[in-house]
Amino acid sequence: MTDQAEKDAAPAPAATHRLFVAAILGGSFLLFLVQPMIARMALPRLGGAPAVWNSAMLVYQALLLGGYAYAHWLGRVPVRRQALIHLGVLAVAALWLPIWLWDIDLPADAEPGIWVPGLLVASIGPLFFAISAQAPLLQRWFSVASGGRDPYALYAASNIGSFGGLLAYPLLVEPNMALGSQSWLWTAGYGLVFVLIAGCALLLPRRAPDVPHVRHSSEAPTRRRIVHWIVLALVPSGLMLATTTFLTTDIVAVPLLWVVPLGLYLLSFSLAFRDSPFLDWLLPKLTPAFLLIAGSTFITGNHDYPYVNAGIGLFLLLLVAVSCHRRMYELRPEPDRLTGFYLAMSVGGMLGGVFAALIAPLIFDWTYEYPLLIIAAGLLVPQRYLLPILEKLWRGETQVALVKALAAIFLISLLVLIGIRDLFGLNAWAQSSDFADRTAFLGVALIGVAAIGCRPVFVAALMGALFLLGLHQALEVSASGTRMRSYFGVYTMTDLPNLRRLAHGTTLHGVQLKGAWSRQPTTYYVQGSGVGQAMLAAPGLYGPSARIGVVGLGTGTLACYARPGQHWQFFEIDPAVVTLARDSGAFTYLSQCAPDAKIVVGDARVRLEQQAAGSLDLLALDAFSSDAVPMHLMTDEAFAVYRRVLAPNGLLLVHISNRYMALDPVVAEAAARGGWHAAEFRYQPMMTFTASPDARGKIAVTAEPEPEASASDWIALSPDPAVLKRLGDATPGWTPLERKPGFTGWTDDYASIIPVLRPAAMPWDKGAGD
Incomplete structure (x- = not known):
């Protein structure tokens, strides 16, 4: 080797290592910022239908896989040429800056499977593709620039960056910046990463005819080894999504809970991709034992201690992910085969995601993917005899x-x-x-x-x-046959002697009494509730031909307020709910009370935008399944849609009962900025007092709540103050809705749930939404 070649191949100093770490960390940070950001941009236009988000997930997975495949392909050319090609790709992708959803008019009957991928690829495809390739690509460059040092530890920086982006968006970026500002922040970050990558490229040797990344010097992995890599990546990826689904379906539906499993999954790479004799000793003993004990107890879905149970499931996910990823690290190839290794990892991650997010809801009526993946983990994780x-x-x-x-x-x-x-x-x-x-x-x-x-x-x-x-x-x-599943969750019917219940995960979704009381509204919709009062007042407000719309079908409870001559429409996003409420025969509110009611399937905001102006007199907004809040239904622009579709003296009812979020400031701001008059009604079930002698002969007084009635908060809004006055005159208890000082309302450009989170769970005993 010549003196110049030896100089070119000399190990990189610490500054070089820091430069590569910064470039990898920055790119991964941007990657996990752009996904939720583009989702927020797309939500008002595309809606929240499962077909939309399934298509979006496939786009992300495909672009990530494409980026890893591109990085693998670049290994065919010398590293200096790789740098020129990649910087050129980054420069071309910069033409898509700043990020924004392309202004494409979607037809009313647009097929999500076609339009959503096209729209997302057109909006962020080149940027996502270019950024996704930088982690494996820069690791290979680092090995060259450092004279052959092991680059795999740099993957920890990649996942720390991903974890940082994951936390930064909901906790820092979204609460403090509108989407336009977020887009410019991402643009500035992209420019910084471009400069860092260019700096890394300058450190590559100028003359390296025998660089092993062009001509592989190590033995090629066998097909069995590649399949092993894929399976080791598949199980943690699928288990991360399955844990999220199981937690939010059967344990507790806490806002932002999805961040925790994904964060632990990303951190597992940082723990696994490094030399650690302690982990090598601990994991083969601890993980199988915890998998056996905790995995079994977790799927019981214990609701007495939901947070303890959730903690067990999350720790189990971390152990399995670290164990599988550590096994991958042990089976890693030489640096000249690095990109193929990461490509196999990406394939496994994609397959795990597709199984847990797309296939499982189609073929299972419960979260069976979770125990299946636990068993798969038992087959994969390293084991060592305890004694x-x-x-x-x-x-x-x-x-x-x-x-x-x-x-x-x-x-x-x-x-x-x-x-x-x-x-x-x-x-x-x-x-x-x-x-x-x-x-x-x-x-x-x-x-x-x-x-x-x-x-x-x-x-x-x-x-x-x-x-x-x-x-x-x-x-x-x-x-x-009493359970059904869709992409929105698991619905379980419970048949009791006097009633039938429908639960959506841990949240009560509706109750119907049997016999002579089968037409009686229950839960959040009893006559004393805010919506019950409004429905009873509708004939007096709008005459016998009132036009009434309901966003959120549930079991169809509100249908039993229908009167002859009225025109009813339900807007429901989940076809499975329509099947349960109308077609299965399990619940008969619709068939008994409003058999001719029209049911419009799809995202409510998108469907209401297609309605004629002034086509409704009363609209009840009750679309909050479990404790999730579709933000795009609570923005100023959404309330403008409701106002357009309502008559000039129309009435809007918004259900805001929620265990974890105080939503009245959101509605108050939308009302003030949209010219609405608003009043709030907080309903508590009436108490029935019974006096009876106890065992000692003393009279004991017991209080029982109204049967099958639930506490609820409803807000009534109307452009016409006379409508609210007549509603308040008919039933006392309505109070003017007050704005919260300093609170920033939600718009399509800005919304965050952080300011409305309650400090502790409130006593909504069954949850919100029907």
Whole structure:
């Protein structure tokens, strides 16, 4: 090697390392800023239908995979030429700055599967593609610039940057900046990253004819090794989404909760992609044990301690993700094969996301993807015997070890049968089903923990434990046909002697009484509630031919306020809800009270924009399933849509009951800026007092709330103050809606839930929305 070549190949100083770290961190930060930012831009125009967001997710995955494939392809050319090509790609992509959703007029019947990908690709495709490639590409450049140093540790910087962007958007950027300012901030960040990447390119050697990144010097990975990489990436990616779904469906629907699983998933790379003898000793023992115990207890969906249960599930996700990603790190190739390694990782991540987010809601009626991915993790995570004596127990000659494993699996199967004896009519085996389940689980768990290191027995114990504590109950409900799932969640019907309930995850979605009371409105819609009062007043306000619209169908409870001659329309985003309320026969509010009501399927704001001006007299906005808030239905522009579709003296009812957010300041600002007059009604169920003697003969007075009535907050708005006065005269209790000093209202350009979060959960016993 010549003196110049030796100089060119000399190891990079610390400053070089810092420059590459900054470039990688900055690019990943931008990548996780642009996704929620473009989603906020698209929401008012495209709506929140699942087809829209599924299409968006596929676009992101495809662009990320394309960026990694592009980085892999660039390995065919010398690194200096790679730098020129990539800087050229970055420069061309800069023509799409500043970021904004392209102004394309979508037809009313636009197919999301076609239009959404086209719109997103046209708006951010080149930028997303160029930025997504920089992490693997710069790692390869660093290996060249540093004389062959291991670049994999730099992947930690990439994921720290991603984690920073993930937290920065909802906590800092969105609450403090309008979308226009966010776009210019991202543009400035893109310019900085371009300069950093150019600086990295200048550090590449000018003469390197034998650089191993053009001609591979290491052995190519086998197909089995590549498949192993893909599967190791698939399970944590799918488990991250499955954990999010399970938490928000069966545990607790806290705002911004989705940030935590994704953040832990990203941090797992930073923990895994580095040398750590401590992790190498701890993970093979801790992860299988926690997987067996916590994975089984988590799927029980315990609601008594939801935050504790959520913490268990999140810690389990972190352990599985670190274990799988650490195994990937151990199986990593030499730096000259780096981009192929990351391409396989990207394929696995995409497949995990597609399975958990797209396929699972179509083929399962419950979150079965979660236990399936837990079992897959049991097959993948490294294991090590907890004690030397246990290793001696399971190891030995092949035939002896096989006999031991088969005997243990037989014992596990027997314990599972004891636990679920009700399915086989074996009630005499124990007096309590819970007692049998827990006793059998304890036995299975002990065998499983003792078998850590003997994978066949451990996986059998894991499957048995999952089956005992959650799966067999879930399968029973699925077999009964009382549950349905869509992209919006899991709907479960519960049939009791006097009523039938519909739950959306942990949130009550509607109740219908049976028999003579089947037409009686219940929960948030009883006659004493704000919406109940407005519906009863509608004939007096608008005559016998009142035109009434409802955003959010639920079980169809509000239909039983319909009167002959009135014209009713429901706007519902989820076709599964329409099936439950109208087609299944499980709930009969619609068929009994408003069989001719029109149901419009799709995002309410998009559909209302297609309605004729002044076509409704009364509109009830009740679209908040669980405790989620569709922001685009609460902005100034959305209230302008409602005002346009209402008659000049029309009435808008907004349901704002929510455990975690105080939404009245949002509505108050929209009302003040839109020229509405507004009043609020806080309803508490009436109490029935009963006096009866206790065991000592003393008279005890007990108070019971009104049957199947729920506390609720409703806001009434109208451009005509006389309408609110007549409503208030008919039923006292309406109070003027006051603005909150210093609060900034929501618009399509600016909205944040941070200022409206409650410091603690409020006593909405069942949640918000029908």
